[in-house]
Amino acid sequence: MKMDPRLCWLPFMGPACEASDPFAMAQAELALGLASLEGVQARVSLLPGRGDGYEIKKEQDTYLVQGGEKGALYGVYHLLLSLHAGECPLTKWNEPAFPLRMLNHWDNMTGKVERGYAGDSFFYQDNRFDYDPARIRQYGRMLASVGINAISINNVNVHAPADRLVTDQLLPEVKKIADILRPFGVRLIIAVDYALPVTMGLKTADPLDPAVQAFWKKQCDEIYACVPDLLGFLVKADSEFRPGPYMYKRDHAQGANMLARALKPHRGMLIWRCFVYNCRQDWRDHSIDRPKAAYENYAWLDGQFDDNVILQVKNGPYDFQVREPVSPLFYAMEKTEKAIEFQLAQEYTGHQIDLYYMAPMWKEVMDDLRVMPKHICAVTNLGRDENWTGHHLAQANLYAYGRLCWLGREMDGKGEARRWIALTFGQHFPEADRLLSMLMDSREIYEKYNAPLGLCWMVTPHTHYGPDPEGYEFALWGTFHRANHQAVGIDRTEKGTGYACQYPEDMAKMYQDTDTCPEKLLLFFHRLRYDFKMKDGRTLLQRIYDDHFEGAQGAERLLSDWEKMQPHLPEAIYAHSLDRFRRQVKNAHDWRDIINTYFYRFTGIADEKGRKIYD
Numbered sequence: 001m002k003m004d005p006r007l008c009w010l011p012f013m014g015p016a017c018e019a020s021d022p023f024a025m026a027q028a029e030l031a032l033g034l035a036s037l038e039g040v041q042a043r044v045s046l047l048p049g050r051g052d053g054y055e056i057k058k059e060q061d062t063y064l065v066q067g068g069e070k071g072a073l074y075g076v077y078h079l080l081l082s083l084h085a086g087e088c089p090l091t092k093w094n095e096p097a098f099p100l101r102m103l104n105h106w107d108n109m110t111g112k113v114e115r116g117y118a119g120d121s122f123f124y125q126d127n128r129f130d131y132d133p134a135r136i137r138q139y140g141r142m143l144a145s146v147g148i149n150a151i152s153i154n155n156v157n158v159h160a161p162a163d164r165l166v167t168d169q170l171l172p173e174v175k176k177i178a179d180i181l182r183p184f185g186v187r188l189i190i191a192v193d194y195a196l197p198v199t200m201g202l203k204t205a206d207p208l209d210p211a212v213q214a215f216w217k218k219q220c221d222e223i224y225a226c227v228p229d230l231l232g233f234l235v236k237a238d239s240e241f242r243p244g245p246y247m248y249k250r251d252h253a254q255g256a257n258m259l260a261r262a263l264k265p266h267r268g269m270l271i272w273r274c275f276v277y278n279c280r281q282d283w284r285d286h287s288i289d290r291p292k293a294a295y296e297n298y299a300w301l302d303g304q305f306d307d308n309v310i311l312q313v314k315n316g317p318y319d320f321q322v323r324e325p326v327s328p329l330f331y332a333m334e335k336t337e338k339a340i341e342f343q344l345a346q347e348y349t350g351h352q353i354d355l356y357y358m359a360p361m362w363k364e365v366m367d368d369l370r371v372m373p374k375h376i377c378a379v380t381n382l383g384r385d386e387n388w389t390g391h392h393l394a395q396a397n398l399y400a401y402g403r404l405c406w407l408g409r410e411m412d413g414k415g416e417a418r419r420w421i422a423l424t425f426g427q428h429f430p431e432a433d434r435l436l437s438m439l440m441d442s443r444e445i446y447e448k449y450n451a452p453l454g455l456c457w458m459v460t461p462h463t464h465y466g467p468d469p470e471g472y473e474f475a476l477w478g479t480f481h482r483a484n485h486q487a488v489g490i491d492r493t494e495k496g497t498g499y500a501c502q503y504p505e506d507m508a509k510m511y512q513d514t515d516t517c518p519e520k521l522l523l524f525f526h527r528l529r530y531d532f533k534m535k536d537g538r539t540l541l542q543r544i545y546d547d548h549f550e551g552a553q554g555a556e557r558l559l560s561d562w563e564k565m566q567p568h569l570p571e572a573i574y575a576h577s578l579d580r581f582r583r584q585v586k587n588a589h590d591w592r593d594i595i596n597t598y599f600y601r602f603t604g605i606a607d608e609k610g611r612k613i614y615d
């Protein structure tokens, strides 16, 4: 049996409507949505100039959705989703926590998605646009239903021919996508290649060169003539072999402002990623420490960026690892607008094979942030697969991410998971509680069988699935743990690399002291002996063993829980995810055995509980 291609948390609506603008879409979607709800009456009206906000009242027997240009549409989805989830839809005036609520596609025009685990791109194939407009509309609906309002449509690693998306060669195609998504309130962003002027015939891409400035100005004039509401550009510069201003001995404010000035007359934004680090590091050299890189490259530039520049910073200082502290850049650069970047694509969190519900992690990040970045972004987990996300349950991450964008700190990950289950599997799904526990436990389970206590990077190089404790240890990416027979980890205190000192003083103090450093981050900040005593009296080594046995058991439990749900699930969904849970168990066993053996071989110390650790 094939899965329904529209399968998502809006299964009750059928194909998405076509309409000229978000308010017309709100009216059309409301009419369509009401057809699936017997006896419900509702109207939607526009409050001009009120943007993304909305409220929902009830007058006699009729729900009244009132909202701004996009708000009316968000309000309609709020009404429909609430009713389908069995919740009261009434709400007072409601506005999103972040003005820009973005997704980044890492889609290449070949059709391959970098770090994509849900099939090929649904925009491109064979180096050209190739999509089903109905599916793009359905995508627009999914985005609007949770309030996401901007997407970048190509990989930040811009490979030809995607570098031409900003030229007349491909702009007409970009326009078509923009036209489909505009009525859903979704604006496009294009990832640009900093070296484009050179590819197109100039001698240089130096941001201070007048010819380069004129080039981008002309390009922007052309772009905005074609797509007048393009949100702007996204740039990965001087990172992992991408070109950038450093090639011309210019700093990143000079580099970013040049593009920002070309965009400015069109009210375009320049989104500049801060994922800049030395990716050719020698393991013998202890003087550089990769997590320090973003702060070192950017903090000193505070106040120098134009007002239409947004710095996009990954949530942690490394790279979407299972457990990292919040990037210190979020506590610096007060005068600079920032966006926080998460990764829904499960690059380091199980490839959408292993179950990993992210909302609890986002919640921790939000709690640790003192000042909220102004905007929010995430790398998508989407592809051409019929269920959009590879693992059907990974859809919960896209849904919850939208809710995070809307609610910010107020988002309740458990409540959103419950709501997603009700919408996807029905309000009266008898296994809702079991599924909810599976989602809520999934992060801890995964973390336990992965690299211990914030150590990071014990993953198979390149693919990033499965364990390989020394896979990166002598490689050039700057991701070392330096385990030996006595100790493991990098000392990142002031006595070590000094990374911890990039935080505000009180936080630096907390992280530097093993008594106050959160246990889950101990090996991120400290180099510890295996006999280090944890708070509960266990040794570090025993804690590592215990976590790995428990994590693997957790994965087995997820599988058996899923098996118990079989009678209540559509066969195709059951079978599809069953296969993933089986693969997850195998993965968890590999992690458990390889990590435990790795440390056992160094220490020669057996598990206190006598469980099997291989020689």
Ligand code: GCW
Pocket (backbone or CB within 6 Å): 106, 114, 115, 156, 157, 236, 275, 319, 320, 347
């Ligand atoms: O985590 C790394 C990924 C790269 C990615 C890069 C980035 C798009 O392994 O595939 O490139 O991050 O964020 O730019």
